[in-house]
Amino acid sequence: MTTSKSPIAVTGSTGALGGKVASLLSDDGYSLRLLARSPERAPALPNSAVVECNFGDLDQATEALRGVEVLFMVSAAEHEDRLAQHLTFVDAAQAAGIKHIIYTSFQGAAPGALFTLARDHYATEQHIKASGMSWTMLRDSFYLDFLTAVVGEDGVIRGPAGDGRVAAVSRDDVARVAAEVLRNPKAHAVTTYDLTGPTAVSFDETAKIISKATGQRVTFHNETLAEAYESRKPWGAPDWQNDAWVSTYTAIAAGEVSAVSDAVEKITGQKPMSLEQFVAAR
Numbered sequence: 236m237t238t239s240k241s242p243i244a245v246t247g248s249t250g251a252l253g254g255k256v257a258s259l260l261s262d263d264g265y266s267l268r269l270l271a272r273s274p275e276r277a278p279a280l281p282n283s284a285v286v287e288c289n290f291g292d293l294d295q296a297t298e299a300l301r302g303v304e305v306l307f308m309v310s311a312a313e314h315e316d317r318l319a320q321h322l323t324f325v326d327a328a329q330a331a332g333i334k335h336i337i338y339t340s341f342q343g344a345a346p347g348a349l350f351t352l353a354r355d356h357y358a359t360e361q362h363i364k365a366s367g368m369s370w371t372m373l374r375d376s377f378y379l380d381f382l383t384a385v386v387g388e389d390g391v392i393r394g395p396a397g398d399g400r401v402a403a404v405s406r407d408d409v410a411r412v413a414a415e416v417l418r419n420p421k422a423h424a425v426t427t428y429d430l431t432g433p434t435a436v437s438f439d440e441t442a443k444i445i446s447k448a449t450g451q452r453v454t455f456h457n458e459t460l461a462e463a464y465e466s467r468k469p470w471g472a473p474d475w476q477n478d479a480w481v482s483t484y485t486a487i488a489a490g491e492v493s494a495v496s497d498a499v500e501k502i503t504g505q506k507p508m509s510l511e512q513f514v515a516a517r
């Protein structure tokens with residue numbers, strides 16, 4: 236349990252990752268404050284208060300965080316203004332007197348990362364580090380279900396990833412790490428963890444693993460950059476979104492998410508889930 240009596244603030248509880256973290260902490264008897272854009276959609280948990288909060292509203296977020304010392308900040312949904320929303324929310328946390336913020340960043344976050352959204356994660360990290368609050372960065376790899384979600388209806392995975400590898404991680408493993416860090420933030424202060432699965436797989440291997448587990452024939456087509464933008468055109472997404480989608484694959488090709496980390500096992504005592512296990516469990 237925390238030594239202070241203040242609740243732990245958790246964002247994103249209406250979503251997959253924040254919801255799992257809130258549930259794990261609630262099961263342990265922690266008092267929580269769930270910050271949600273749509274409070275009526277937040278889970279009803281014992282010892283939990285739900286407070287309305289949108290990252291981009293400085294005054295609302297500051298009020299929502301008053302009286303809290305430890306905050307779990309789940310990065311917001313992809314949006315053109317996501318970085319601005321993140322920076323505003325970090326300002327609110329600082330103004331509200333948060334002592335320690337745990338942020339879900341991204342493996343390979345850097346100003347020059349090929350994956351465009353990893354640049355925003357880096358900028359958010361920098362803003363947190365400059366705020367004076369203590370911090371822990373959880374740099375997640377791609378989630379394992381990204382690898383299964385990108386199989387097209389025709390069984391083809393398309394993208395310019397070449398033979399690059401990705402050490403994808405399950406949300407459950409990320410949630411268990413986050414819960415452990417939130418239980419004992421001081422032990423993880425001023426630390427950045429890469430959170431990955433146990434191995435890094437290429438898309439050719441991914442296609443074989445999914446084929447074997449599901450019986451569906453899945454293949455990988457290594458698109459050129461031009462093909463990648465062309466094949467995504469029918470979805471009608473704005474340029475920033477197409478850049479994010481395509482750079483997912485170019486980042487994998489360049490090895491930005493190929494490093495395997497032992498952080499999940501070290502922090503939780505359990506080996507992270509592999510793609511084979513993830514697909515078998517679906």
Ligand SMILES: NC(=O)c1ccc[n+]([C@@H]2O[C@H](COP(=O)([O-])OP(=O)(O)OC[C@H]3O[C@@H](n4cnc5c(N)ncnc54)[C@H](OP(=O)(O)O)[C@@H]3O)[C@@H](O)[C@H]2O)c1
Nearest residue numbers: 247248249250251252253272289290310311312376377378
């Ligand atoms: N590593 C990866 O492969 C990967 C893949 C996808 C996403 N992500 C990132 O990881 C995060 C968590 O993943 P997830 O699967 O839990 O996503 P999710 O199920 O979409 O949940 C996102 C949560 O963030 C909340 N949220 C979004 N924008 C917000 C804002 N501006 N202000 C306040 N709350 C906001 C959502 O609230 P609402 O219910 O109101 O929308 C929801 O509760 C995502 O938000 C995204 O940044 C990473």
